[in-house]
Amino acid sequence: MTDAATKLREKQKPLKDRYRSDPSSALVTLSSTSTLDAGLSCSLATASAAKKVAGLHQAAGGAGFDMSGELCSGDMLLESLVACFGVTVKAVSTAMGIPLEGGSITAQGDLDFRGTLGIKGKDGEAVPVGFKSIRLVVGLKVDEEHKGSVDKLIQLSERYCVVLQTIKQGVNVETQVDDVSKPVSDVKKDGHATENANGGEPEPTVADDEVIPLQ
Template sequence: MIQPQPESPARPEDAMMNAADLRALQAPLKQSYRDNPAAARIPARAVGRIEPGRIVCHIDKPHGTITAGLHAAVGGDGTLACSGDMLLEALIACAGVTLSAVATAMGVSLTGGTITAEATWDARGTLAIDRAAPVGITDLTLRFDLDTTADAATLERLIATTERYCVILQTLRNPPVVTTVLA
């Protein structure tokens, strides 16, 4: 009896991937960007909706709506997403995907692991209690705890390469020019 073959995953992130698979997936993209550097400038956009009478912001995403609200340290009840936490989540998501791609390209076998982002911010700044208190995150640590048999030198190179190519980490280290516009 012929056994049915499993279907190929529709999305690259669903497939088990090795270095050759990753290179094959990315090769046409890399060539396209070499041939047309302007095509490599990818626009990013997010839109938030305010809700009259509430201190919230709704962000509609393909996988659902995220509702952000005040952090408990500044009057929230802790049930809504906090934008500071979302920043850390974006960082670990980007670092995790980048690390996985770099490990795959390097042939480093990962059997699991965690990435933790921890930060500190001073509520006195955001509550306008003390003008000398900073507004925003002042200390951030990104910790990798990886399950692997790779040696220390390989892990050092893996982390350094991940840091180099993680979009969110590089954005935090080298902030963009930010413009605000009232439409």
């Protein structure tokens, strides 16, 4: 066992022991926050001083990163995947005693922008919103002695990569309204808006395909 593997095991052992004896202590809530900016962008809170700004992809009417410096959230999803998989590969290879001489991980996602723009298919069918497929391309540099262990390394990395497993298995996402300055009108099934909670004038309704999604 290498020194790096030994140190990793020493760091993880007390954590594993605690999680076994107290499973509830293994549940950690991660959080990410965005602040709505002027225009069609929002700022992401990061640990560093550098501010990340998300905006529309060019295929959805945005200016693009080169022009605006705004990042597409779809790109950031793929960045999260390659980042998580890369860290997992490094951790698993260390635990297995496989020295990595280098490598790269690329995520390619196919996205039909008709879905997020509310454009229907030729036969009037709804186009799904989101990635149709994602490919993870992994290239690792290892010596001849450990080439036979690469398949097992990838298999275990897939198994323990949080972002990869979340995408593959899916997860329930609940949207909660935290702070609303004005009450939202109750829209009847026939499409006519009722008066809002303050008894004011009915708010106009907008068809789904008229909305410009901010994704």
